[in-house]
Amino acid sequence: MHTAKRYWTVLPAIVLMAVFMLGPIIWAFYGSLTNVSLSGPTATAPAFVGMKNYSHLFTDPSFPRSVWLTVIFVVVSAIIAQNFLGLALAVLLQRANKIAGKFVSTAVVAAWVMPEMVAGFACYAFFSKEGTLNQILSFFGVHGSEWLYLFPMFAVILANIWRGTAFSMMNYQAAIGEVDRSLTEAAVVDGANAWQVFIHITVPVIKQTIVTNLMLITLQTMSAFTLIFVMTSGGPGDKSTTLPVFAYKVAFKFGDIGYGCAIAVVMLFIGAIFGIVYVNALKDEKGVTNE
Amino acid sequence: MSEAIRQPVASRRPARTVGHRGRLNTPTSPTRHGLSAWLSYIAMGVVFVAFILPLLWLFFAAFDGEATFQTKIPRHWTLKNFAAIMTKDQTFLPLWNSFLISAVVTVIVLACAVLCAYPLSRYRSKFNKPFLYTILFGTCLPITCLMVPVYSLFVMLHLLDSMTGTIFFLAASSLPMAIWMTKNFMDSVPVELEEAAWVDGASMLKSLRLVVVPLMKPGLAAVSIFILMGTWGNFFVPYMLLLSPNKQPASVTIYSFFGQHGMIIYGQLAAFSLIYSLPVVIMYVIANRFLGTYSLAGGVKG
Numbered sequence: 001m002h003t004a005k006r007y008w009t010v011l012p013a014i015v016l017m018a019v020f021m022l023g024p025i026i027w028a029f030y031g032s033l034t035n036v037s038l039s040g041p042t043a044t045a046p047a048f049v050g051m052k053n054y055s056h057l058f059t060d061p062s063f064p065r066s067v068w069l070t071v072i073f074v075v076v077s078a079i080i081a082q083n084f085l086g087l088a089l090a091v092l093l094q095r096a097n098k099i100a101g102k103f104v105s106t107a108v109v110a111a112w113v114m115p116e117m118v119a120g121f122a123c124y125a126f127f128s129k130e131g132t133l134n135q136i137l138s139f140f141g142v143h144g145s146e147w148l149y150l151f152p153m154f155a156v157i158l159a160n161i162w163r164g165t166a167f168s169m170m171n172y173q174a175a176i177g178e179v180d181r182s183l184t185e186a187a188v189v190d191g192a193n194a195w196q197v198f199i200h201i202t203v204p205v206i207k208q209t210i211v212t213n214l215m216l217i218t219l220q221t222m223s224a225f226t227l228i229f230v231m232t233s234g235g236p237g238d239k240s241t242t243l244p245v246f247a248y249k250v251a252f253k254f255g256d257i258g259y260g261c262a263i264a265v266v267m268l269f270i271g272a273i274f275g276i277v278y279v280n281a282l283k284d285e286k287g288v289t290n291e
Numbered sequence: 292m293s294e295a296i297r298q299p300v301a302s303r304r305p306a307r308t309v310g311h312r313g314r315l316n317t318p319t320s321p322t323r324h325g326l327s328a329w330l331s332y333i334a335m336g337v338v339f340v341a342f343i344l345p346l347l348w349l350f351f352a353a354f355d356g357e358a359t360f361q362t363k364i365p366r367h368w369t370l371k372n373f374a375a376i377m378t379k380d381q382t383f384l385p386l387w388n389s390f391l392i393s394a395v396v397t398v399i400v401l402a403c404a405v406l407c408a409y410p411l412s413r414y415r416s417k418f419n420k421p422f423l424y425t426i427l428f429g430t431c432l433p434i435t436c437l438m439v440p441v442y443s444l445f446v447m448l449h450l451l452d453s454m455t456g457t458i459f460f461l462a463a464s465s466l467p468m469a470i471w472m473t474k475n476f477m478d479s480v481p482v483e484l485e486e487a488a489w490v491d492g493a494s495m496l497k498s499l500r501l502v503v504v505p506l507m508k509p510g511l512a513a514v515s516i517f518i519l520m521g522t523w524g525n526f527f528v529p530y531m532l533l534l535s536p537n538k539q540p541a542s543v544t545i546y547s548f549f550g551q552h553g554m555i556i557y558g559q560l561a562a563f564s565l566i567y568s569l570p571v572v573i574m575y576v577i578a579n580r581f582l583g584t585y586s587l588a589g590g591v592k593g
Contacts, residue, residue: 006414006495010422013407013466016399020463021429027447028440036443043446089338092331104335107342113575115524117542118349118564125352125360125557126345132362136344162345194327215431223433226526230546244435251439260439267436275431279424 028268031261038255046258053262062238063263066246070222072153073242077160078221083214085161086168090176091198093169105169112166120230123159124148127231152232152240159227164220168213175209176202208281215278219271243267352561359557372562380536381548382563389540389567392458392529393522399462400518401511404469405477409499411470412477413485423474429467435527437464442531452534461528465518472517476510477503509582516578520571541567 032053036046057063089108093101111119126132127147134144147155179202187197203210225244228234234241234249241249243263251260344362352358353372355365376382411419441460442451450456480503488498504511526542533539536547545563 007410007416007418009406009409009495010411013403013470016403016459016463017429017466020460021432021466024437024441024444025432027444028437031440031443085338088334092335096331096335100332100335104339104342107339107346109575110346110572111342113520113572114346114568115526115542115571117524117526117545118568121545121560121564122345122349125348125362128360131360132344132348135361162342165342219431219433223435225435225438229527244433244438247436247439251442257439257443261443264436264439267433271431271433271436272428275428278431279427282427283424 025268028261028264031258032265034258036257036261038252038257040255043257049258053259056259057262057266062241062246065238066241066243069153069240070242073157073160073224074218074221077157078164078217079214081157081161082164082168082217082221083210085165086170086213087172087210089165089169090172091202093173094176108169109166111162112164116163116226117230119159119163120227123155123162123227124231127155127159148232149236152236156228156231156240159231160221160224163227164217167220168217171209171213172206175206179205211281212278215274215281219274219278222270223267349561349564352557353565354562355558357558358561372558373566375556376559376563376566381544382541382566384537385539385541385544386567388538389523389542392454392461392540393519395458396461396465396522397515397518399458400465400469401473401515403462403466404473404514405499405504405511407466407470408474408477409495409503411474413482423471426467426470430471432467434464438527438531441528445532451532452538454533454538457529457532460532461522461525464528465521469514469518472514473507473510476507476514479510480506513578513582516574516582520574523571 031046033048033050034046035042035049035052037043089104093105096104114122124131129144129146133147137144145151183201183205184197187201192200222242223244224242225248228240228242228245229248232240234245238246238249244267247260247263247267250263251257348360348362351362351365354368354370355363356367356369356371358365358372410416411423445451445453445456445460448456484506485498485502488502493501523540524542526546529540530543530546533543536544539547541563545560545567548563
C-alpha cells in the first residue's frame with residue numbers, strides 16, 4: 001500500500017501508454033483475425049475469420065517480396081552504409097581540422113534535422129529525370145537515367161543513407177569522445193599505428209555503442225515510411241514496397257484492414273525480437289536502474 | 292618507441308604517423324601534413340558535397356521564379372515564391388496546426404514523463420526494474436508499423452479526424468523515450484537537496500516542483516526539443532488520423548497541396564519546405580549550442 005501511494009505519479013503515463021500504445025497492439029492482434037475493411041459493411045461489423053489473414057501471407061507473392069526488399073533496404077542502407085560511414089566520419093572528424101570538420105558535420109546533420117517530408121522532396125528532386133544527379137552525370141558525359149522509375153530501390157537506399165548517417169555519426173562521436181585517451185596514447189607509445197589503435201582500442205571500448213546503434217538504426221530503417229512514400233510510393237508497381245508501405249497499401253489502397261493488421265503483427269514481432277535483444281544488451285549497463 | 296613523442300611531427304613519415312599526432316598533441320597542433328591528411332580532406336570534401344547537394348536544390352528553387360527540378364542558381368533572385376504561399380490555407384493554418392499539435396504533445400509528454408520518472412529515480416522498489424525494461428522495450432517499437440491498427444482502432448472509438456485523439460496518440464508514442472531520458476537526467480540530480488526540502492515538510496510534488504525540476508532544466512529542455520522536433524516532422528501519424536484539411540499540420544498539407552496535384556509548382560514547394568523546416572533547424576541549433584551535441588542523438592546515452 002505504501003508503494004502504491006508513492007507511485008501514483010506514474011499513473012498518467014501508464015494510462016496514456018496503455019490506451020494508445022498497448023491498445024493498438026492488442027487491436028492489431030484482434031483485427032488480424034477478422035475481415036475488417038476500410039469501407040462497406042465489414043468496416044463497422046467485421047466477422048471473425050480465424051487465421052485466414054495469416055495463411056494469406058504465405059500465399060501472397062507480394063509478402064515475401066516486400067520482406068526481401070525490407071531486408072535489402074535495412075542491410076544496405078543502415079547496417080552497412082549508415083553504420084560504417086557514420087563510424088568513419090566520427091573518426092575522421094575527431095582528427096580533422098576544426099573548421100573543415102564543422103562544415104562536414106553540419107552538412108551531414110542538416111540532412112537529418114530536416115523534417116522527413118522535406119528530406120523526401122529534396123531526394124525526389126535529386127533523383128528525378130531533370131534532377132541534380134542526372135545534371136552531374138551529364139556534366140561528366142554520362143547519360144542519366146530515370147532513377148525513381150528504373151532503379152527505385154537504389155534511389156531510396158541512397159536517400160536513406162543521406163538522411164540517416166548523421167544519427168550513427170553522432171552516436172559514434174559521443175562514444176569516441178569518451179574513450180580514455182591514456183589507453184590510445186599508451187598504444188601509440190607502444191608503436192601502434194592509427195589503424196591498430198582503432199581496431200584494438202577504440203572498437204572494443206565502443207563495442208556497446210556499436211551494438212545499440214546497429215539495433216536502433218535497424219529498427220528505424222525497418223519502419224521508414226515517409227521517405228519511401230514521398231519518393232516512390234513503393235512503386236513503380238511494388239518495386240520499392242517495403243513492409244510498412246506494403247501494410248499501408250494493403251489497408252488503404254485495397255481496403256483490407258484485417259490483412260494490414262496481420263502484416264502489422266508480423267512487423268511488431270520482428271520489432272519485439274530486436275527490442276528484447278536491445279534491452280538485454282543494455283541490461284548490464286548502469287543507468288537502467290539506480291540500484 | 293618513445294621517439295614517437297620526442298620527434299617533431301613534421302619530420303616523421305606522414306602516412307603512418309598522422310593518426311598518432313591527433314592523439315598525442317591535438318590541442319596545440321591544428322594542422323596536419325602528408326598523404327593521409329590529403330586523403331582525409333578529399334574524403335571529407337566528397338562527403339560534404341554529397342550531403343549538401345540535395346539541399347542546394349531547395350535553396351535555389353525557393354528563390355527562383357522559374358524553378359524546375361534542376362539545381363541551378365536562379366537567373367533572377369526573387370521572393371515571389373514566398374509571397375505566393377503567404378495565404379491562410381496554404382501556410383499559416385497548417386503551421387499553426389503543427390505548432391499546436393507539437394506544443395500540446397510536448398507539454399503532455401513532459402508532465403507525464405517527469406511525474407513518472409520521479410518515483411523510478413528516487414524510490415527503491417521491485418517495480419522499477421521491470422517497468423524500466425518495459426519502457427526501454429517500448430522505445431524500440433516501430434510506430435509506423437502500428438498505423439494500420441491505430442487507424443482501425445480510431446474508427447471504432449470515433450476518434451478519427453480528432454485533434455485530441457491524434458495528440459494523445461502522438462504523446463503516448465513518444466512517452467517511452469521521454470520517460471527514459473527524463474529518468475536518466477533526474478538520476479543526476481543529487482537526492483540530498485531534496486532531503487532538505489523533505490525535512491522542511493515539503494510534499495513530494497512540492498519538492499519535485501521546487502527542487503528537482505529547476506535543477507534539471509537543461510535535461511528537460513533536451514527532452515522537449517527532442518519531442519518537439521519529432522512531432523513537428525511527423526507525417527505518417529497525422530496523415531492517417533486527421534482528414535479535414537483545416538486540422539492538418541504542415542507536414543500533411545505540404546504533401547497534399549503539392550504532391551498530389553499533377554502540376555507541381557516547384558518554387559513554391561521549395562519555399563514552403565524552407566519555411567516549414569526553419570523551426571526545427573532553429574531548435575536544433577539552440578539545443579546544440581546550449582545542451583551539447585549529443586543530447587539529441589536519440590537518448591542512446593541517456
